[in-house]
Amino acid sequence: MNDQLSPIDKDHFKKLIRQELEPIWFDTKSANPDMSWVTPAVLEILFTELIxxxxxxxxxxxxxxxxxxxxxxKKLNQITNSESRLV
Structure with missing residues (x-):
């Protein structure tokens, strides 16, 4: 196992995702959460922190x-270009 500290606390990340999903967990009528923000947010943080x-x-x-x-x-350029369009 890797003895180095992870830059991302996996347990905390799991908790955040679960908190986002929890309100609709038992509500079968509106069980369609918008989680489309997760992957772009993680990639943006990961790539910008790595660079x-x-x-x-x-x-x-x-x-x-x-x-x-x-x-x-290529991915870093996509991320930085999408950030510049939002400003």
């Missing part, structure tokens, strides 16, 4: 995620 952690080194950030640098760069 900060690696001091802009995309190759190193990509290795941490076990993806190639091109895919990391």
């Amino acid at each position: 900060t952690h690696t001091r802009g080194n995309q190759s190193k950030a990509a290795r941490i995620l076990s993806i190639n640098r091109g895919n990391f760069s």
Whole structure:
């Protein structure tokens, strides 16, 4: 098992998701929660924190995620472009 501290507290993250789902847990009439925000939010946080952690080194950030640098760069550009459109 990895002895290093995880940058994401998995238990806390699970708790947040469950809190979001809990109100509709037993309500079968409106059991259609909007969770579309989760993946984009996690990816944005993950990629921006990694690029900060690696001091802009995309190759190193990509290795941490076990993806190639091109895919990391493409995803980072998508994230930063979507953020700039929201401002």
